[in-house]
Amino acid sequence: MANRVFSPADVARIVEHMNDAHSEDLVRYAEAYADVTEVEGARMTSIDAEGFDLEVEQEHATVAVRIEFDAPLDTVDEARGALVEMAMAARDAAER
Template sequence: MANAFIPEISDRICSHMNDDHADAVALYAKVFGNEPDTIAATMQKIDAQGMDLTVQTPDAQKSVRIAFDHDLQDAEDAHHTLIAMVKQARQAGP
């Protein structure tokens, strides 16, 4: 349901993640974005299928798209999915 992610909802989720969970966003880039050299990352957009990050590595800044394992239904589903992904990424370890 891509319509569940109107720009205001995407912006709210991205702002929250970037302001309060920057470490988790960088971890998403490292583990799910296949960018192990990530120094920092910011979430630019989220929709039902995935999230778009801007990733800073020692060599470059790049855009990275991370697909979800299912289509998100709403913001609550996004919340639970992002938490599950960070737990999974932490278990994968550096």
Template sequence: MTNSFPPAVSDRICRHMNQDHSDAVARYAQTFGQIPDATAATMLSIDADGMNLQVQVGEVSQPLRIPFDHTLVDAKDAHQTLVAMLQQMER
């Protein structure tokens, strides 16, 4: 696998995360993006090395790149990694 997912895979993951897990996306920004004041975030894209978010802090919107701790191999690995990141935040 190269360092990016096909656009359709990235789009599917982002659509799912934004529609069904928007609270988790905001928590990624707060914790892994080190923006504790983030009030909302949208996942713009995901690739093998990280995710790109648009983060809302008050009235300001800013881009944020969150790298993964390893290079993802496929969409299943992306799912497992995103879940593991959430579990890490709950500890």
């Protein structure tokens, strides 16, 4: 499916922002939503209306992970809201 929601510039801006400012949240996304264990680091590589892709570093491997949104997004603002909501839920889960 074509990425009708996000322009290439939107994707680049979101990916850069997430990698620069929210690296800890990216690790928590991998742990909470992709059930990846022993995560040493994570980078967002892409985002679209359906979800986002991470490159997750473990001690002996780097794995590609796809995390789907609960529902397809219609706007860039919805992406921000979904990412914030997912980050807060993952933080809560990590604190338990």
